[in-house]
Amino acid sequence: MKRKLDREFYDRPTLKVAKELLGKYLVVKKGGHLLSGKIVETEAYDGFKDPASHAYKGTTPRNQVMFGAPGYAYVYLTYGMHHCLNLVTQKNGYPAAVLIRAIEPVDGIQLMKRRRGRRKLRDLTSGPAKLCQALGVDRRLNGEDLLSDGIFVEDRGEVPRRIARSSRIGVNDGKEKNWRFFFKGNEFVSR
DNA sequence: TGAATGATCACG
DNA sequence: GTGATCATTCAT
Numbered sequence: 001m002k003r004k005l006d007r008e009f010y011d012r013p014t015l016k017v018a019k020e021l022l023g024k025y026l027v028v029k030k031g032g033h034l035l036s037g038k039i040v041e042t043e044a045y046d047g048f049k050d051p052a053s054h055a056y057k058g059t060t061p062r063n064q065v066m067f068g069a070p071g072y073a074y075v076y077l078t079y080g081m082h083h084c085l086n087l088v089t090q091k092n093g094y095p096a097a098v099l100i101r102a103i104e105p106v107d108g109i110q111l112m113k114r115r116r117g118r119r120k121l122r123d124l125t126s127g128p129a130k131l132c133q134a135l136g137v138d139r140r141l142n143g144e145d146l147l148s149d150g151i152f153v154e155d156r157g158e159v160p161r162r163i164a165r166s167s168r169i170g171v172n173d174g175k176e177k178n179w180r181f182f183f184k185g186n187e188f189v190s191r
Numbered sequence: 192t193g194a195a196t197g198a199t200c201a202c203g
Numbered sequence: 204g205t206g207a208t209c210a211t212t213c214a215t
Contacts, residue, residue: 078210082196
């Protein structure tokens, strides 16, 4: 049983969405290719009061999508060369999203290897920018509807186990919360 | 541990 | 316009 996540799934508290995305399948279809992977690591960026969020200081041209309706992709370039993929959550006007930090490769592994220039399965998608490169996600997908057929998340009926949480990677804030979720012991989790 | 690499944003 | 920063990755 496969079921594409609907708008209502994303229109909920961000921490809950971040946690429940674990074990779901991220699917990208483009140019006749089908690429997918099981989500094994996420991070929540929630609201106006989250200093680590791009939306902390209000709207800018880049973060517009975070303020928009739930169920859309927010893709940005960082360090001048790496893309990161987020899934926008909660209602229009409330800036929040979930960063997809790692997936376990499932469909299209040969193409992922070619794009990444790596042979080992573990090196393909074990980080937010790695998985974007493997799946061919870049800023052209910013603002893309996650209910479209080009990029979406699918429930394949699996029951997730062994979920752990920690502080977010690359976030240096005194009050940093445990807003990173991952499968304990999964080899595709970043770092 | 640090280089790569360029968009983004605050400042004025 | 300028300069600091960056939700990272890879090779040294």
